[in-house]
Amino acid sequence: MYHYLLSFSKEGDIKFISHLDLMRTFIRALRRAEMPVAYSQGFSPQPRLTFAAPLAVGLEARNEYLDLYMTEAWQNERILQALNGQFPLGLKVKAVHEVELEKSPLSSLINAALYIAILTPDPGDFSEALQNILRAEIIMKVRWDKKGEKTLDIRPFIYHLKIGDSEEGTGKLLMLLATGNKGGARPEEILELLPLPGIKARVYREALFFPDKGRLLTPEGISSEEYMER
Amino acid sequence: MRNDYLSDLLARVRKPGRYLGTEVNSVHKSLEDIKVHLAFAFPDLYEVGMSHLGLKILYALANRLPGVYAERFFTPAADMEEILREENILLFSLESRTPMKNFDMVGFTIQYELSFSTVLNMLDLGGIPLLSEDRNGSDPLIMGGGPGVFNPEPLAPFFDFFVIGDGEEILEAIIRVYEQWKEDGREERRTFLKEISRLPGIYVPSFYEPEYSKGKFTGMKLLEKGIPEVIEKRTVYDLENSFYPDCFLVPFVEVVHDRAALELFRGCSKGCRFCQAGILYRPVRERSVGRLKELAKSIMARTGFEEISLSSLSSSDYSQIENLIDELKNEFDKKDVTFSLPSLRADAFALKQADKLQRKKSGGVTFAPEAGSERLRNVINKKVTEEDILEAANQALHSGRNHIKLYFMIGLPTETEDDLWAIVDLVKKISTIRQPGGRRKPFRITVSASTFVPKPHTPFQWEPQLSMPEIRSHQDLLRKHLRKLRGVEFSWHDPEMSYMEGVFSRGDRRLASVLKRAFLEGSRLDAWNDSFNFPLWEKVFQDEGVDPTYYTRYNPGPEDPLPWDHISTGVSKEFLISEWRKALKAEVTEDCREKGCVGCGLADCSIQAGEVKCTTTF
Numbered sequence: 089m090y091h092y093l094l095s096f097s098k099e100g101d102i103k104f105i106s107h108l109d110l111m112r113t114f115i116r117a118l119r120r121a122e123m124p125v126a127y128s129q130g131f132s133p134q135p136r137l138t139f140a141a142p143l144a145v146g147l148e149a150r151n152e153y154l155d156l157y158m159t160e161a162w163q164n165e166r167i168l169q170a171l172n173g174q175f176p177l178g179l180k181v182k183a184v185h186e187v188e189l190e191k192s193p194l195s196s197l198i199n200a201a202l203y204i205a206i207l208t209p210d211p212g213d214f215s216e217a218l219q220n221i222l223r224a225e226i227i228m229k230v231r232w233d234k235k236g237e238k239t240l241d242i243r244p245f246i247y248h249l250k251i252g253d254s255e256e257g258t259g260k261l262l263m264l265l266a267t268g269n270k271g272g273a274r275p276e277e278i279l280e281l282l283p284l285p286g287i288k289a290r291v292y293r294e295a296l297f298f299p300d301k302g303r304l305l306t307p308e309g310i311s312s313e314e315y316m317e318r
Numbered sequence: 319m320r321n322d323y324l325s326d327l328l329a330r331v332r333k334p335g336r337y338l339g340t341e342v343n344s345v346h347k348s349l350e351d352i353k354v355h356l357a358f359a360f361p362d363l364y365e366v367g368m369s370h371l372g373l374k375i376l377y378a379l380a381n382r383l384p385g386v387y388a389e390r391f392f393t394p395a396a397d398m399e400e401i402l403r404e405e406n407i408l409l410f411s412l413e414s415r416t417p418m419k420n421f422d423m424v425g426f427t428i429q430y431e432l433s434f435s436t437v438l439n440m441l442d443l444g445g446i447p448l449l450s451e452d453r454n455g456s457d458p459l460i461m462g463g464g465p466g467v468f469n470p471e472p473l474a475p476f477f478d479f480f481v482i483g484d485g486e487e488i489l490e491a492i493i494r495v496y497e498q499w500k501e502d503g504r505e506e507r508r509t510f511l512k513e514i515s516r517l518p519g520i521y522v523p524s525f526y527e528p529e530y531s532k533g534k535f536t537g538m539k540l541l542e543k544g545i546p547e548v549i550e551k552r553t554v555y556d557l558e559n560s561f562y563p564d565c566f567l568v569p570f571v572e573v574v575h576d577r578a579a580l581e582l583f584r585g586c587s588k589g590c591r592f593c594q595a596g597i598l599y600r601p602v603r604e605r606s607v608g609r610l611k612e613l614a615k616s617i618m619a620r621t622g623f624e625e626i627s628l629s630s631l632s633s634s635d636y637s638q639i640e641n642l643i644d645e646l647k648n649e650f651d652k653k654d655v656t657f658s659l660p661s662l663r664a665d666a667f668a669l670k671q672a673d674k675l676q677r678k679k680s681g682g683v684t685f686a687p688e689a690g691s692e693r694l695r696n697v698i699n700k701k702v703t704e705e706d707i708l709e710a711a712n713q714a715l716h717s718g719r720n721h722i723k724l725y726f727m728i729g730l731p732t733e734t735e736d737d738l739w740a741i742v743d744l745v746k747k748i749s750t751i752r753q754p755g756g757r758r759k760p761f762r763i764t765v766s767a768s769t770f771v772p773k774p775h776t777p778f779q780w781e782p783q784l785s786m787p788e789i790r791s792h793q794d795l796l797r798k799h800l801r802k803l804r805g806v807e808f809s810w811h812d813p814e815m816s817y818m819e820g821v822f823s824r825g826d827r828r829l830a831s832v833l834k835r836a837f838l839e840g841s842r843l844d845a846w847n848d849s850f851n852f853p854l855w856e857k858v859f860q861d862e863g864v865d866p867t868y869y870t871r872y873n874p875g876p877e878d879p880l881p882w883d884h885i886s887t888g889v890s891k892e893f894l895i896s897e898w899r900k901a902l903k904a905e906v907t908e909d910c911r912e913k914g915c916v917g918c919g920l921a922d923c924s925i926q927a928g929e930v931k932c933t934t935t936f
Contacts (some may be wrong), residue, residue: 101325104334105570116342116568116622127654146329174622176570177340 089126090161091189093307094154094171095182098143099292102178107142113176114154121170126157126277140194141201141267141296144274148292151182153307155193161186194307197298200247202315203268203275205289207259214259217282229277245273247304250316259287264304264312266295324415327407331398335571339412342568343620345381346387346413353385353500354493357411357424357458361436362845364392368567369575371629372464373427376485378563386493393422393436393843394573396444402443409443415752418444421458423496425481428466431822432815434473437462438837441476448834450478450524455504465598467521468551469774469882472825472833476525478511482519482885483551485586486561491517515545519552521885528827528881533868535735535826537879550886555922557584557603564616567742568623577625577658578617582608582642586631587911590688591699591901592730594773595631601923602911607642611649618655618849619721627658628675634659634668637911642673665706668712673717676768682721682764683714689730690740696904697732699897704744711748720761722748728792729784731901738792741765742799749803763806767796769816771823774882775889777897783820783870789813814852818844820870826881832862890919 091307098110105113109269115135118125127133140153162170164184221227227243245266254260261279275291297304297312304312328334340346349355358377360367367373373390377866380388389411394402402409408417418424418440426437438448441460450460462473463481470480481488492514501512515522525542528535540547554560566578585602586595605613614626628642636642646657657675659668669683687707689695711722726741745765746934769789772781784792793810800808822829836858843849859866874880876895883891892917900907910916 101328101338101340102570104328104338106335107479109335109570110571113342113568113570115624119622119624120342120619122619133654144335172343176342 089189090158091187091191092156092158092164092167093185093187093194094156094167095184095307096152096154097148097180097182098178099153099180100148100178101148102176103148103292106145107139110143111137111139113179114134117171117174117179117189118156120174123162123167123170124158124160126159132229138193138195141198143293147203147275148290150292150295151295151306152293153194153198153296155187155195176298194296194298198296199266199268199270199299200297200304200312201265201272201293202295202297202312203263203265203291204252204265204294205261205275205279205291206254207261207284207287207289208257209287210254210257211261211284211287212259213251214282214284215251218251221278221281227281229273242273245271246278247312248316252318261289262294262316264316319862324407324410327398327401330401332395333571336569337398337412338570339390339415341570342622344413344563344567345377346717347387349387349414349416351385352388354497355416355420355422356380356386356388356493357391357418357421358388359391359418359424359426359437359440361393361426361428361440362432362843363395364569365571365573367392367427368569368573370427370429371579371581372485374563374566374579375561376425376489377567378562379486379904380489380493382561383490383493385497385543387414389416389421389441391418391444396849397902399439399443407471408445409440419446419457423459423461423501425461425463428462428464428470428473429438430466431472431819431825432850433466433666434822434833434844435837435841436843437473438476438834438840442837447491448837449475451475453478453507455507458506460508460866461492465595468594468598468887469824470521470523470885470886471528471827471881472822472829474585474827476834477523478507478523478703479514480523481552482521482549485552487552487554488517488519492520500741512542515542518546518550521549523827526884530828534664535879535881538884546844548884548886551598551888553601553888553922554584555603558609559607560615562605564620566621566623568621575627575861576623578621578623578721579629580614580617580626581605582610582628582630582633582636582639584630585886586635587909588632588635588701589699589897589907589909589916591697591777591897592688592727592770592773597775597889600887600889600918600920604637607638607645610642610647615649616645618650618653623654624654625658627660629660630661634663634671639671643671647674663702665702666709669710669713669717678879681719682723682762683704683719684723684725685710686725687744688725688727689733689737690726690742690744691737693729693904694733694737694740696906697901698727698730699901699906701906701909702833704747707744708751712751715751715761722761723750723764723766726765726767727770728767728796729789731770731778731781732904733765735795738795741767741796741801745800745806746803749806749811761805763803764809765796765800765806766809767793768811769813771816771819773823773886774880775885775894777894777901779824779880779894780874780876780898782815785867785871786813789816812847812850813842817866817870818852818855822869824872824881825869828864832858832864835862888920893918 126136136157138155143149161280167184208223226241228239230239248264250262252260252262263278295306377388380386410417459478461479462477469482487562495514511522514520527539529537529539529903583604585599587602659672688700772778797808800806907916
């Protein structure tokens with residue numbers, strides 16, 4: 089069996105399909121491309137692919153990841169071409185790397201994400217509001233799930249917030265937030281905390297990070313600090 | 319065109335994935351090069367419409383024609399409709415996001431009566447006047463097709479023309495007539511309608527006027543010279559070489575039938591007397607095993623679906639079913655494709671075929687005995703014995719299944735209380751099936767009882783429907799006694815919905831005003847429990863002075879003209895009358911593919927089993 093790490097983007101209206109829909113879309117593309125995908129063992133075998141972090145409906149993403157297992161070795165470029173030839177508009181494989189079989193899938197490691205909101209029209213300087221959030225000790229948010237309403241503190245999930253350099257007439261907000269199975273904050277929850285009346289926000293997930301010796305790194309080895317400075 | 323504004327709308331609705339229009343195998347053409355812009359509209363939600371085979375055949379077929387672009391419309395869910403209405407946005411196509419009113423022609427698929435008000439809603443949301451007579455030169459031409467237009471009368475004033483029969487047979491001819499009219503300057507709509515009415519299979523309702531005397535329908539008056547008195551349905555005789563798509567649309571969101579469909583054959587020769595499809599889709603036309611295997615291969619290559627359903631009205635009756643299954647299994651064994659055989663006959667042979675197809679023999683199996691007693695099954699010509707059913711159930715359980723679904727109908731002609739008890743008895747017998755060792759393996763039985771709706775063009779078109787109190791009391795009896803049985807769940811159809819189906823099934827043109835009024839008062843998606851509003855309908859009937867019960871209790875004599883007599887399925891009225899009479903005597907009629915022609919009157923029918931030629935016996 090062979091193990092590949094794929095990075096891909098999800099941009100444009102395809103942001104409106106759910107994580108489950110995305111998985112189905114990937115599996116069907118793999119099947120059309122006749123790629124030798126490995127299957128899990130057991131009563132109902134499933135294709136072996138693991139997404140690093142589910143993406144909420146309505147969010148675009150520039151650098152998402154997927155661990156894919158195959159029964160035959162293919163050249164990285166061949167995998168990239170085969171999948172991109174089968175994808176619907178808006179989905180694109182950006183790079184393929186073969187990784188050691190034993191290496192854990194990224195999904196078990198990812199714990200932070202950088203979200204970028206492009207704000208129109210330009211809301212001006214709201215760094216004071218950002219500082220207030222970062223200075224706060226607790227920030228209570230109400231969430232709804234199947235069991236009903238619950239309140240939780242999202243402050244521990246907010247790593248960093250920053251106003252970025254933006255194009256003329258727009259504003260740009262960078263949000264480095266916790267994500268993954270230990271909990272996380274959602275970009276819209278941050279936007280709700282800010283005084284941005286009448287401002288339209290287009291939000292995309294720019295990068296995913298895993299912890300490495302006290303720092304946050306993307307699978308390509310770029311640190312979160314570097315991303316925040318861009 | 320696709321624009322950010324409409325994308326922003328999607329952020330505000332539930333399940334936006336159904337409105338994208340960029341699914342794999344969706345067709346995107348440059349609008350500048352288009353001569354005929356066609357809309358295919360399905361009056362239900364995306365998830366339902368995208369499960370419909372006919373739409374996919376026509377979509378792929380039309381888009382193969384040069385200069386033609388066909389796009390899709392489904393009805394928006396309530397949240398999307400609210401936004402469209404509030405912000406005055408016209409209902410737009412999925413692909414190019416063009417408003418419906420800007421299309422050349424809009425074709426609605428009519429599948430069931432309870433979608434009628436949704437058709438009107440879609441026209442209205444699309445910016446198109448509801449009534450054909452109110453539309454002018456720039457409005458699209460509205461056409462209707464599908465099984466629901468074999469009695470088009472309740473919809474007549476809203477449509478410019480109807481297409482009767484197999485759509486793929488006539489679509490291109492319609493487009494050519496339109497093209498010519500457009501080249502000639504697209505002036506009088508009547509000129510186009512006159513021209514299109516010359517095509518066999520086309521019904522232009524405004525050229526016909528129903529006449530009534532003392533409240534009863536007495537016949538159709540022809541308002542134009544040269545139009546046919548009877549419109550004969552169109553039939554694809556050579557199904558083997560007819561167009562069939564391999565580029566099925568692959569939806570993003572999970573739809574009702576999230577799989578490819580391989581149509582084995584069209585038509586059914588079993589002759590169940592309540593069944594409208596059995597008449598409409600005659601004669602039986604099969605595809606060859608070779609062709610089906612090739613289609614299956616290219617469908618899988620182009621869609622990546624995990625499952626193909628071997629579809630038709632009764633798939634295990636495909637004459638080469640064993641051979642086909644062997645071939646498909648050989649071809650796809652290593653490719654992780656599952657096959658399903660959705661319409662099973664309640665017998666051991668059918669079940670064996672289904673078993674051969676499935677790797678895992680768990681899960682459920684569905685049988686449709688339709689009636690509980692042998693006598694009533696003879697009445698409806700459902701030629702399956704209690705022995706067959708018990709054997710099939712036995713085999714299903716022994717092969718590892720743990721769920722049996724049984725479909726019955728209540729209110730069939732000649733039904734008595736004994737027949738309801740027979741349902742209870744049959745379910746009881748199944749529920750006590752033991753394993754060879756005598757142990758009772760736990761399994762579930764789901765019993766579903768729908769209410770018989772008399773359908774036009776069937777031998778039961780002259781029979782009334784149960785009244786609502788009767789429907790309720792029948793359901794009560796079943797509910798009370800089935801509940802006592804271990805492992806049995808009972809479900810039933812909403813009596814009010816069945817009643818509404820009954821009203822419109824055999825309706826006439828007088829119902830159109832009711833329909834329009836009901837739509838204006840807010841009725842839509844009536845087939846959905848959460849939006850069906852019966853009190854609204856009751857009020858509208860009252861306001862319009864139309865008695866709905868007239869239609870459900872309608873029991874004309876064989877000599878009385880019927881509001882749909884001008885639409886012909888090719889099956890003779892004499893045959894239907896003779897089937898009706900045999901039904902009342904509980905006499906069965908054999909399957910013509912097994913025992914030879916039964917004289918249904920269909921022309922150009924060559925029965926495949928044993929090459930028996932169909933000849934009229936009258």
